[in-house]
Amino acid sequence: MSVSATPQAPAKASFKFPFWAQIITGLVLGVLFGWLAKSQDISWLKTTLEQVGDTFVQLLKLAVAPLVFFAILVSITNLRKVNNAARLASRTLLWFMITSLIAVGIGLAIGLLTNPGAGTGLTPQDGKLPKKTGSWIDFLTGIVPTDVVTPFTELNVLQIVFMAAVAGIAALQLGAKAQPVLSLAESVLELLQKALWWVIRLAPIGTVGLIGTAIATYGWDLIGKYATFTADVYVGSALVMFGVYPLLLATVAKVSPVQFFKGAWPAIQLAFVSRSSVGTMPVTQKVTERLGVPKEYASFAVPFGATTKMDGCAAIYPALAAIFIAQIFDVQLGIKEYVLIAFVSVIGSAATAGLTGATVMLTLTLSTLGLPLEGVGLLMAIDPILDMMRTATNVAGQAVVPVIVSAREGILDKEAYGAASSSPLDERPAVAVAA
Template identity: 30%
Template structure:
């Protein structure tokens, strides 16, 4: 492209060439270590208060809900503008092929690795062998309530959504359904999730994948007509800068919001008095999942980062600490998305990579969820004495990979796709109740791994994106 002509490719350097080039919204975000310490301290303080005075801690729920809603409020517009900026920043739709293939390849490889780690760990530790009382197993086997209805109620309670909306998001949770949805359900859902008949309806329900697909297609079209779309390019770029500035302002109250979120959730578990009892029954299962997640997050993902970028992965992880702590607090990769984008850019990842890879990863890159589902299925089989052959475990691996990709980015959505994994090898669905009591806490760990995987993906895919033309 001729450098003397006005460029309409949507790169940030083009959009920001204005007399007010020093505008803070256009600068790279500043990563504050002090804020990270405040957030970490807020989590510790919240857990301490929840364990000592749980009835007081539960009253902080309104503050946590307000903070969570503030984060979710900007997710949809930020996904639209950030992905659009990422596509426009490439300048030519043909340049999307290599980073797009790299992103999909990364997602598949890391998800498969996570599933393999989960299977290995749970087969080595064998957390379900001789650890669960027969009386506990009989309790779930004799329950009249259908697992589908139990999951609808659990998801509605944890996510704050109505049961009707949960049913719309997860049509497989039919109240009168007597069997688990199969692999064909996953494939159908994945295909239907790509396109929506109502873009505004998808935005209302925070269905990010069809929004991302539309944005990629629309942005690719704009790159073919740069001169006619200069105004749209400038508008989208400046809107993205403004939204990121809003995120940075919101993070100033993050310690307070995160304190309320964590205190309320841990306080509720402590007040009910069932959490520690259930943890005593399935503590080895809990430990096996956490160990698997730790191996994936502290060894496998950092190794991939180092191989591709030849940089210190743990220094990068420290730069992402605000996003990781927020992920642990909210248990939602979608709600954490604004913070993940801000932290990744502050960590030095090319903005065109973060804007394209991270929103996509927040919807389909679920390493932690895939590992958890594989481990949970094997644990349930071990607990009820169901011997799984190598072939059946391979089926679990494949099903868990596909199910994790199709999991929604709301708290505890992995429980829904667990039905598919259990049904794939004929495991009784009612025994999913064994893991419900501790799932809300494991959900926080696996969401943190999911978010870290997204940020590593942006760093890895960033090396495939050509340098921005000067």
């Protein structure tokens, strides 16, 4: 018996709208809506942009406290699955310090060459004291919490990291007895990361609100007053991200810098928009693993870096800001002060806590140098625009160090590294449009 074939309708072609294109679209729309709100004085549009941006950032922050705790706890205990765990941890910390020193050196060099505080028209009277300040006493005494609840309610990431580290080390000491707790922690971490992926899907919409609010609130005139300083931060960050990191990858890790950026780009672009290293952490970890870094090591290095490795916020920016503020307040800086800036950048970077903004780190730097804290007020208005590039640099550094360490220790999967691309991650959205 013959069966006649039924003609099949041709499948509809689909066009996938890549995530990076969604982000770019959000940037363009944000600039457009922000310009309209500013130039036409459309108050409802400005309010809407603020609400959209604030909601997106708040959703990211909502997951920060438990995400940091369980990520650090699990990452420390995962080290038991890695050979030479102590060596890997020490090498990671060493390269964090090396790259931070290079970044702060670039920041100081650019600041001394360009004199960002000269000719701005700003005066000490334009500054104001920040709401939050940082000092070495606050930094050292603030590491240990007074109770286990307050760090979560007040989002004190440094104290959360401390408690998670203590819990992780204790779990390692207990061995098999701690396994039920570790299994629960791993399940909770996966749950949190899954929920955060849903928030990340909203990044293009959040971009419209965040960029639009920045343009609508500050406008181009204010940016003009800080033109040199803004350019310095972006140029310094670009030199580190696209100069120093590729050079280290090519000479130290002996891998292709182009392949690194192909693989790491989803995390870098999300960091630029969200302005949160911790909020970007799940994406950073995924791209790091996709670049061939062993999962057990990546699950330690990336969360550790997301809370302590800040080449943009804690190295380049404080160096430039210190020079900028010193020039505004007519304070002379010498070799001793520049050495102190480098010291603060390397040791105190955990004060930035992986959240939006770098106010605490900046006040820590200024108080160490004896510069007026009112200088922070001079930079608050322009901070959101600067923070985008700073955070992108932070996250690039948080991915590049595990690659370098893995390559030097002979545990990097070169085949996976060579196959890495900027294609969407498994759980990252790609909008399909029927053709």
